[in-house]
Amino acid sequence: MKGTCPCGGVTVTVLRKPEFLNSCNCTLCFRLGGLWGYYAPSEVTVEGETKAFIRDDIEQFLQTNFCPTCSATVSWTSLKPYDRMGLNMRLFDPDELVGLPIRFPDGRADEGEGERPPARHEEVLFALDAPF
Template sequence: MLKISCLCGQVRVKIPKLPSFINECNCTLCSKSGARWAYFNPSEVGIEGTTKGYSRADKEDPAAEIQFCANCGSTTHFILTASAISKFGNSQMGVNMRLADEKDLAGIELRYPDGRAWPGTGGFGYVQEARIIGRAASE
């Protein structure tokens, strides 16, 4: 089990397993919130503490609402909006792996999707090649 928290420790997140990969998306929401997302079923994640939410105002129908600590402002996770849940079900949430110690994530693939260029459907392009956390770039 991986236990992580926001900067002040008031929001704590427990996940039962390490993710198979982590995304560091370059879209405006992800880059400005400082997030590296790992994805889980909401039933697998335990959240303790008070968070506030924010959904993008520049999207007509945003799919995600980021959650952040009401005290220190650290981005902790995202949940799907009601609109996205009605379309896709409540099957995914993201946890911000920047809150984890990188040594705890060694061996996990870090991907760099090009969210800024993504048209909203289909697969992502990538802005750079994936790397394995904990390995030097030359390995």
């Protein structure tokens, strides 16, 4: 599977679909607009220049990587030894994601900001006509 940012400056290649998609509502993920698929870093090939953003208001444990031209979020990678990374699956053709389960973890509750409505915690399948 190949995904690209809107300007085409960054291309991401993986050999398989992720097991599921993750739509986290923590303050970082929500603002980045990522729909995460998880891979071992060795499973992902990124071509093109990316820039990194590391939050300085919390413990620094990950960086987000984005295209410097169009600002599309490409991935997150750990700053500590970790066997997975998050890849923004919104860079890929939606047809390739149809049928994958989408999970809605409550990242804001982990941050102490309260819960989402319970219905959002139920897993759904990715569909081209999904209302989200």
